Amino acid sequence: MPNPKSGTVTMDVAKAVKEVKQGKIDFKVDKSGIVHTSIGKVSFTADQIRDNAKEFIATIIKLKPTTAKGTYIKSIYLSSTMSKGIKIDPKSVDEI
Structure with missing residues (x-):
């Protein structure tokens, strides 16, 4: 789902598209130190x-x-x- 924290909801669409094309990596870390991506x-x-x-x-x-x-x-x-x-x-x- 789109989320402002991860940059998927933005007013600067061109910048968001450029980051994705350059290989932007999104991941989440939970309380246990487990990384999800x-x-x-x-x-x-x-x-x-x-x-x-x-x-x-x-x-x-x-x-x-x-x-x-x-x-x-x-x-x-x-x-x-x-x-x-x-x-x-x-x-x-x-x-x-």
Whole structure:
């Protein structure tokens, strides 16, 4: 749903369209530190989803606060809407 906080309700439509075309990434973080985002659609190829996942994880790592200590990404799960998640080893992300 459109939401002013996420920038999907705006008076500057041209700016919003430009951001989306440049690859704007939207994600939400809940109280438990779990990050929720969309990295693709069912129609995407496995390569497209892999590339999007790698880019998203790289972005999360770039946004890591300098004061954060310990393991920053503890686990990764991928799922489609309303389906069971598939666990991915965070160490394997560098190998993809």
